[in-house]
Amino acid sequence: MNLETLQGYLNNSDFFEFISTNLNADTNALRLKKFKDLTFDSKFAILQIECKKRIQKKLPELYDTKTFLFPSILATEQCTAQEIAKFHSTLFDENELVLDMTAGLCVDAFYISKKVKHITALELNPDTALLSNFNMTNLAKNITVLNQDCNDFINSTNQTFDSVFIDPARRGDNNKRLFGLVDCQPNIIELIPTIKAKAKKLIIKASPMLDITQSINELQHQVSDTWVIGINNECKEVLFKVDLQSDNPITPVIHTINFEKGCIQELSSNEIATKSTSVSPDCGMYLFEPNRCIMKAQIFGTLENNLNVSPIHHNSHLFVSTNKVDNFPGRSFIIEQIIPFKSNELKHIKKEHPQINVSVRNFKLSAEELKNKLKVKDGGEKYLFGTSDCNNNAILIICSKI
Numbered sequence: 001m002n003l004e005t006l007q008g009y010l011n012n013s014d015f016f017e018f019i020s021t022n023l024n025a026d027t028n029a030l031r032l033k034k035f036k037d038l039t040f041d042s043k044f045a046i047l048q049i050e051c052k053k054r055i056q057k058k059l060p061e062l063y064d065t066k067t068f069l070f071p072s073i074l075a076t077e078q079c080t081a082q083e084i085a086k087f088h089s090t091l092f093d094e095n096e097l098v099l100d101m102t103a104g105l106c107v108d109a110f111y112i113s114k115k116v117k118h119i120t121a122l123e124l125n126p127d128t129a130l131l132s133n134f135n136m137t138n139l140a141k142n143i144t145v146l147n148q149d150c151n152d153f154i155n156s157t158n159q160t161f162d163s164v165f166i167d168p169a170r171r172g173d174n175n176k177r178l179f180g181l182v183d184c185q186p187n188i189i190e191l192i193p194t195i196k197a198k199a200k201k202l203i204i205k206a207s208p209m210l211d212i213t214q215s216i217n218e219l220q221h222q223v224s225d226t227w228v229i230g231i232n233n234e235c236k237e238v239l240f241k242v243d244l245q246s247d248n249p250i251t252p253v254i255h256t257i258n259f260e261k262g263c264i265q266e267l268s269s270n271e272i273a274t275k276s277t278s279v280s281p282d283c284g285m286y287l288f289e290p291n292r293c294i295m296k297a298q299i300f301g302t303l304e305n306n307l308n309v310s311p312i313h314h315n316s317h318l319f320v321s322t323n324k325v326d327n328f329p330g331r332s333f334i335i336e337q338i339i340p341f342k343s344n345e346l347k348h349i350k351k352e353h354p355q356i357n358v359s360v361r362n363f364k365l366s367a368e369e370l371k372n373k374l375k376v377k378d379g380g381e382k383y384l385f386g387t388s389d390c391n392n393n394a395i396l397i398i399c400s401k402i
Contacts, residue, residue, distance in 0.1 A: 001044075001127065006069065006134045008040075008052035015040040016066055019048050029151045050277075051076045058082065059107065068137055070105070079105040080167075082276040083259045084229055084236060088165070089115045091203055091241065096162035099199065101150035101186070106132040106143065108165060108205075120161075121145045122153055151186050160198050167205040181206060181218050189218055195244065202242040208235035208296065210253075215240065221249035228293040230258040233330075235292050256293035258329065265291055271300035276304040278390035281312050281320045283335050287385070287399050288319040289359075290330040303329075316362040316387045323400070333383060333399035341386070341394035346374060353398065355380035361387045364394055 009015050018040070022030060030046050051070035059082045062068045070076060080088070089111040092098060096116040100109045100248055107126065113119050113136075121136070121143055123129035129147035136143040146153070150166070152192035181204070182189045184194060188204060195202055198393035206215065208228070216223045219242055227239040251270070258265040281287065288309055294300070295317060304310065307328065309319035325332065339345050341364075349356075355377045360367045363386040370386045371378060385397040 001130060003130070003134060006131070008343075009044075009069070009225055010067055010138070012040055014038070015045060018042075018045050019052070020066075022046075022049055023052060025049070043299060047073070057078075062107070067219040068135050069131055071125075071128045075105045075128055075131075079107045081231060081232065081236065082107070082175075085111040086231065087205070087257065088112060088239075090206075092116050092163055097160075099154075099159075099161045099164045101154065101166040102168065103129060103132060104167070106136050106145065108119075108167070109143055110136065110140060112165065113143045115346070116142070118142045118144070120159070122148050122150045124149055139295045151191070154191060154194050154198065157198070160401060163197065163201040163203060164195050164199045164205045165205070176358065181210070181215050192219070192242075192244075194257055200245050202240075202244055204240040204242065206238045206240065208237055210238050210293075212238060212297070216252060221342070222246055223252040224250050225253050226297075227255045227257060228297045229256075230291065230293045230351070232260060233258060233291050235296050238296070254297050254299050256291070256297050256299065256329070258291045258293045259292075265293075265327075267294055267299060267303060267306070267329050269299040276301075276310045278313055279310045279320060280389050281338055281395075281397060283338060285320045285322055286324055286402075287327050287335050287397060288321070288325065288330060289333070289361075289385075290317060290319070293331060311390075313362055313388045313390055313392070318361050318385060318387055318397075332402050335397055335399045336382075337396075337398040339396040339398070341396055346396075348397070349384075349398075352376045353380070353382055353384070356398070357383045359383070359385050361385060363387055 027046050027050050035042050048070060050073055052063055054076045061082060085107045088108050092112055094115060098116050098119040100119055100121040103109050103123045106121055109119050109121040123132055123145065124146050128147060133145035136145050166188060168186055168188055193323060212226060221239060221242050222242050224243045228235060229237050229239060253268055253270040255268045286298040290303060294303060299310045306327050310323065312318050312320055312360050353376060357380065358367050358371045358378060360370060365386060383399050383401060387395060387397065389395050
């Protein structure tokens with residue numbers, strides 16, 4: 001594959017017609033089918049169909065871009081989702097020169113390019129770099145894609161940048177997950193002195209499994225902002241903004257952003273907020289379960305103070321209030337029953353709620369173990385939380401979602 005071949009596809013209406021016609025087809029069956037007189041590589045066309053199926057919801061704008069071509073299924077799995085890439089672009093100013101050290105499919109670079117003066121995008125894999133160069137040449141005029149190792153480039157270049165963006169690999173040998181910045185490739189901790197000589201700001205996209213406190217320590221307390229970002233209550237990444245011009249320790253602002261269906265749930269904390277006193281839940285109270293981004297960031301004090309909610313136990317991470325909280329960043333319920341976790345109290349639950357959504361927080365059993373003990377099936381319209389109250393008593397809270 002080369003640029004000339006790709007340019008030929010761009011001008012081949014039969015190639016795009018084949019993809020469009022077979023978008024809903026079984027690609028395994030397509031591979032077994034014998035096509036006659038095709039003017040293009042059927043294997044490459046079928047790969048495009050498989051990739052487009054995977055990115056339809058993840059990258060709807062690029063899905064609708066007929067000429068955007070994909071190098072591999074892996075590239076579609078590893079790329080940033082559209083709403084998150086658009087958020088990344090807001091972290092840059094319009095006149096900036098930006099270096100993306102791990103560009104991949106160039107989704108981040110593409111959306112960042114809409115905001116900045118110019119972006120240089122590095123990609124180590126030659127096939128991915130080739131396709132990304134082809135795509136960006138057709139879609140943006142201010143992106144330069146280079147097939148280079150980011151370590152070699154940053155150590156040898158005489159260019160300077162306003163900002164550097166990097167998404168180090170989160171998996172190592174044997175596909176093992178990596179959780180520390182120092183373990184990722186490239187090793188961003190080792191590269192920081194070199195990057196600092198050539199840029200003012202560093203944005204690091206990292207695994208949602210990363211320990212935030214440990215990472216801030218590894219980055220020598222030069223982190224000005226940290227974001228925990230999720231989609232539909234699934235944490236997708238932790239983002240660090242490193243001020244490369246500061247020599248003094250910084251207390252970072254912790255932000256949480258969850259792109260929920262039809263809304264964006266946000267909460268930020270720039271101080272250590274005082275936690276409220278735990279209170280006992282009661283029937284008729286509102287029960288609140290924070291989204292997973294807040295759970296990851298652990299900014300519960302800010303949640304309590306800003307939204308006037310109280311924890312039922314400081315390790316349960318469930319909160320109550322006598323007042324409804326509009327747009328709570330998570331799930332909201334109204335409490336209907338509170339049942340002590342005692343054998344003689346449990347036998348009625350199966351009869352009243354044979355099917356119920358079971359969760360546990362700070363509880364002696366797992367959700368599966370609790371379901372088995374209660375002999376209930378998962379699902380239905382009611383919700384049951386196994387948890388502990390402020391007196392460390394095990395309780396079951398039955399509620400309805402609002």
